[in-house]
Amino acid sequence: MHLSDSGHDTAVLDNFARRSYDEELGVCSLAPIEDLDVRTQAWQEVSGKLIESYVGDLLDADFVYETIRAFRPDAVVHFAEQRAAPYSMIDRAHAVYTQHNNVIGNLNLLYAIAEIDPEIHLVKLGTMGEYGTPNIDIEEGWLDIEHKGRTDRVLYPKRPGSIYHLSKVHDSHNIEFACRVWSLRATDLNQGVVYGQQTPQTAMDPRLATRFDYDGVFGTVLNRFVIQAVLGQPLTVYGTGGQTRGLIDIRDTVECIRLAVENPADAGEFRVFNQMTESMSVREIAKVVADEFPGPVQIENLENPRVELPEHYYNVMHTGLEELGLKPHLLSDTLIESMFGIVEANKHRVDVNKLYPGVRWTPTSNA
Numbered sequence: 191m192h193l194s195d196s197g198h199d200t201a202v203l204d205n206f207a208r209r210s211y212d213e214e215l216g217v218c219s220l221a222p223i224e225d226l227d228v229r230t231q232a233w234q235e236v237s238g239k240l241i242e243s244y245v246g247d248l249l250d251a252d253f254v255y256e257t258i259r260a261f262r263p264d265a266v267v268h269f270a271e272q273r274a275a276p277y278s279m280i281d282r283a284h285a286v287y288t289q290h291n292n293v294i295g296n297l298n299l300l301y302a303i304a305e306i307d308p309e310i311h312l313v314k315l316g317t318m319g320e321y322g323t324p325n326i327d328i329e330e331g332w333l334d335i336e337h338k339g340r341t342d343r344v345l346y347p348k349r350p351g352s353i354y355h356l357s358k359v360h361d362s363h364n365i366e367f368a369c370r371v372w373s374l375r376a377t378d379l380n381q382g383v384v385y386g387q388q389t390p391q392t393a394m395d396p397r398l399a400t401r402f403d404y405d406g407v408f409g410t411v412l413n414r415f416v417i418q419a420v421l422g423q424p425l426t427v428y429g430t431g432g433q434t435r436g437l438i439d440i441r442d443t444v445e446c447i448r449l450a451v452e453n454p455a456d457a458g459e460f461r462v463f464n465q466m467t468e469s470m471s472v473r474e475i476a477k478v479v480a481d482e483f484p485g486p487v488q489i490e491n492l493e494n495p496r497v498e499l500p501e502h503y504y505n506v507m508h509t510g511l512e513e514l515g516l517k518p519h520l521l522s523d524t525l526i527e528s529m530f531g532i533v534e535a536n537k538h539r540v541d542v543n544k545l546y547p548g549v550r551w552t553p554t555s556n557a
């Protein structure tokens with residue numbers, strides 16, 4: 191919708207996998223989401239603009255080729271992956287599903303672009319979690335190294351913390367190969383943890399609302415803390431909360447995509463942007479939410495179900511998107527209160543039993 195609103199002819203491709211995970215896990219988004227055809231119809235009513243839809247799966251290569259041939263885009267924004275770290279860690283089947291779905295879907299898309307029109311710019315959603323938490327500064331995708339008196343520029347070393355995050359590392363390698371060997375042009379957006387639920391476009395009509403996940407598998411940390419505060423439930427800080435992550439407001443995520451699309455990578459270039467605007471530890475995030483909420487808030491330190499460093503160095507370079515013109519919304523000037531209102535209006539939809547984390551990082555403990 192943000193691209194359509196910015197004047198681009200836009201189409202959407204979906205296989206509704208995200209909705210099927212909700213069915214599987216017995217949860218639903220806090221804010222109800224309409225069917226795709228209702229949403230595209232609503233968008234046309236409020237904006238006068240058409241978003242064509244193609245329903246199918248990136249794992250179906252024929253469908254991917256047909257879609258690219260039919261629409262012939264200048265750019266493909268690829269967000270069509272299983273995106274939850276805990277989901278990928280449930281068991282072997284979910285790990286294999288995640289990597290197969292993500293890596294093979296992306297590979298089908300790379301081949302379709304290479305064979306049909308290598309000029310098409312791939313804008314791919316990566317993740318900050320590809321890097322993990324190294325004890326050195328995190329550069330934007332690439333690292334200049336000197337080794338035994340010689341220098342080179344290499345992909346930044348990756349040490350991701352889940353099978354899901356690993357799938358994005360595999361994607362990045364495949365995309366870099368396609369740029370280097372087939373001269374494709376691609377931008378990998380290594381996005382941090384997104385917070386917020388509304389963009390100017392989704393706010394135009396309730397039928398345009400996007401997801402607001404609260405459960406322990408798909409809900410992301412700041413959104414979960416906001417929901418827990420409104421429900422009068424303790425904020426679930428895993429471990430000491432010393433783990434630090436890059437954050438980004440949902441309005442900035444869509445703006446970053448527009449900036450990447452309108453300023454394409456060069457032919458043969460694998461361009462990486464660290465798509466985050468500030469870093470914060472989990473305990474700092476909990477404190478911000480507790481300070482902003484008008485009532486009492488309890489913070490609970492749970493045993494961490496994940497395997498991650500409890501305290502660590504974290505210093506991320508993220509100048510690329512700002513150089514293209516991004517004006518970040520920072521958490522300190524974000525209207526967290528508006529998120530409280532959305533939760534208040536929908537809190538009857540929450541199943542509190544789904545708030546606690548159920549997935550552990552060792553395979554035997556989820557059996």
Ligand code: USQ
Pocket residue numbers: 273274275276316317318319320355381382383384408409410411412414426427428429431433435436472496498
């Ligand atoms: N955490 C808590 N309490 C909670 C939920 C999470 O302490 O109730 C902690 C986690 O242990 C972790 C941090 O908060 O250290 C972030 O967890 P998250 O679930 O908000 O985010 P994550 O699993 O890293 O994944 C999310 C998205 C994923 C995206 C990633 C960006 O689901 O698609 O790739 O954020 S990043 O984290 O930068 O890799």
